Amino acid sequence: MPEYKILIIEDSPTMRQLISFALKRLQGVRIVEANDGVDGLRKLSSEKFDLILTDINMPVMDGLKLVSLVRNDANYRTTPIVVITTEGAQEDRDRALSLGANDYITKPIQANRILELARTLLRPA
Amino acid sequence: MATDDEKGVSYNAEEFLQLFKKGAEFTQDLLKENERLRFRILQVEENLHSTDDEMIVTDENRKLVEKIEALEKEKAEILERIIQVEKENQDFAERYVEVESENNNLANLYIASYQLHSTLDFREVLQIITEIIINLIGAEEFAILLLDEKTNELNAVATEGITCEEIPSMVMGSGTIGSVAKTGDNYFVEDMAGYARDFQNPMVCIPLKIKEHVIGVIVIYKLLIQKKNFAPVDYELFTLLAGHAATAIFSSKLYSESERKLSTIQGFIQLLTK
Numbered sequence: 308m309p310e311y312k313i314l315i316i317e318d319s320p321t322m323r324q325l326i327s328f329a330l331k332r333l334q335g336v337r338i339v340e341a342n343d344g345v346d347g348l349r350k351l352s353s354e355k356f357d358l359i360l361t362d363i364n365m366p367v368m369d370g371l372k373l374v375s376l377v378r379n380d381a382n383y384r385t386t387p388i389v390v391i392t393t394e395g396a397q398e399d400r401d402r403a404l405s406l407g408a409n410d411y412i413t414k415p416i417q418a419n420r421i422l423e424l425a426r427t428l429l430r431p432a
Numbered sequence: 433m434a435t436d437d438e439k440g441v442s443y444n445a446e447e448f449l450q451l452f453k454k455g456a457e458f459t460q461d462l463l464k465e466n467e468r469l470r471f472r473i474l475q476v477e478e479n480l481h482s483t484d485d486e487m488i489v490t491d492e493n494r495k496l497v498e499k500i501e502a503l504e505k506e507k508a509e510i511l512e513r514i515i516q517v518e519k520e521n522q523d524f525a526e527r528y529v530e531v532e533s534e535n536n537n538l539a540n541l542y543i544a545s546y547q548l549h550s551t552l553d554f555r556e557v558l559q560i561i562t563e564i565i566i567n568l569i570g571a572e573e574f575a576i577l578l579l580d581e582k583t584n585e586l587n588a589v590a591t592e593g594i595t596c597e598e599i600p601s602m603v604m605g606s607g608t609i610g611s612v613a614k615t616g617d618n619y620f621v622e623d624m625a626g627y628a629r630d631f632q633n634p635m636v637c638i639p640l641k642i643k644e645h646v647i648g649v650i651v652i653y654k655l656l657i658q659k660k661n662f663a664p665v666d667y668e669l670f671t672l673l674a675g676h677a678a679t680a681i682f683s684s685k686l687y688s689e690s691e692r693k694l695s696t697i698q699g700f701i702q703l704l705t706k
């Protein structure tokens with residue numbers, strides 16, 4: 308399996324660690340973490356990622372704004388984006404999907420679901 | 433005219449001729465018989481050879497039948513082994529799912545524990561407890577209440593989905609929350625599906641304990657829509673929170689108090705040494 312780079316954009320350290328812990332079970336992945344949308348954009352501009360997981364509710368720049376900006380970037384037009392939502396935020400979830408997110412994960416986070424999504428989205432076409 | 437002697441000679445010659453003819457006929461018969469017997473011998477010999485061939489064929493068949501039976505037996509054994517291997521495979525797959533699930537649960541517990549003890553800042557500890565309850569347990573409305581030992585009352589210090597002001601102070605030993613704080617036993621409402629929010633009677637009440645000493649409680653009033661009931665790992669998380677969150681809160685409070693005292697003392701020393 309080639310090395311894939313995954314970016315986790317999440318303001319909660321607990322969530323970042325939880326997602327990172329789950330993804331580390333995949334072979335050949337390198338995980339980079341960002342605290343918020345702005346930090347995420349900075350990291351996205353410095354290197355190319357194969358998968359982006361982002362929370363919606365974050366300080367400085369929220370996940371929806373980030374999805375919109377990332378999709379307008381020519382380098383990331385086809386990169387899979389997964390948004391992390393709560394079921395209550397149905398509108399946010401729908402909006403994220405309409406902005407170009409590929410899928411979503413609802414809280415409480417299940418490691419199996421994260422792994423399943425990552426495996427599917429990182430699979431070569 | 434022939435004489436008697438001539439007549440006798442003629443008679444003898446005729447008789448001899450007859451005899452010779454009979455001899456010739458007999459010889460012919462013998463030759464025929466000989467030929468017939470030779471033919472018969474050939475037939476018998478042929479028959480004898482064909483019987484030998486049949487016997488060889490029968491022997492080969494018998495060997496083949498034996499081989500087929502052995503192969504059939506071997507096939508049955510292999511099929512039985514395949515069934516066994518398939519069953520073992522299924523058992524392994526089920527075990528793998530169980531181990532995976534266990535692994536996930538342990539990861540959740542590890543992360544919760546790691547995060548709880550990652551800081552000595554009181555507000556940060558409360559924030560981490562809040563994150564654990566939202567992200568790992570899946571609660572939408574809840575509060576953390578700490579015991580004021582002077583007044584013996586439980587007061588909300590952190591909330592999610594509701595405000596601290598909405599949560600009334602609870603007297604130790606009184607009502608559901610007070611009783612949990614007094615006994616130190618977890619409380620879960622019986623009918624989770626039919627539960628309606630009541631600040632005095634939460635859906636879940638978990639005491640925050642350092643050994644047997646209760647320093648506060650976590651009360652949950654509402655779960656996320658997709659969270660219908662608690663999984664076994666949630667109860668493990670509640671147990672972990674009961675102990676680790678309590679020590680994390682207690683240590684951070686002690687640390688901030690000692691920091692405050694230290695800065696006060698340093699202020700005094702500075703005043704005295706000026």
